[in-house]
Amino acid sequence: MNKKRFSAKQVRATRQFVLNVPVKGMEGLVCQIGKMHGGDGDEFTMLNINTCEPGWRPLRQESNDIAISDCVAHLVCSIERFDHADEGHWLIFAVIEEAYVLESYWDKNIFLPRSMNQVEKPPPYLTFLGSQQFGYVYGEDDPRIT
Secondary structure (H helix, E strand, O other): OEOOOHHHHHHHHHOEEEEEEOEOOOHHHHHHHHHOOHHHOOHHHHOOOOEEEOOOEOOOOOOOOOEEOOOOEEEEEEEEEEEEEEOOEEEEEEEEEEEEEOHHHEEOOEEOOOOOOOOOOOOOEEEEEEOOEEEEEOOOOOOOOO
16 A cells, blocks of 8 residues: 555554455545545545445445445455555555455355356456456356356
8 A cells, every 4th residue: 555645554553454346336435545545635525426334234434444336345354564665665564354245246255256047147246457458257157257
């Protein structure tokens, strides 16, 4: 994590964060969030992002854990330590304390999109490759994979 980001100051102070897993079609939103500076105001409100507590529970005003409603998984993480990755970045070691995944993305012990009704495949989830580049994780035997 870039040491100069507002988010870096926040997670260093709270030692926790919520990791949200977006899906294909949310790339623009992810990039917009990445370009914002949290010190400029509430980015959720500024970008009109629907929020909730992890697990898609209604958001309480006093909640510190904020998740994005449109994401397919919410991982509540606590930070064990910060290491210097290089002059400008932290390498963060964290533990997942709680995990919530939509049923259509969880198959007993595998986080993978799957069809619940054998008709419509859910969108692949995103993995961030850096520099506004994304990879897509599709389910097994997905005909969209070529």
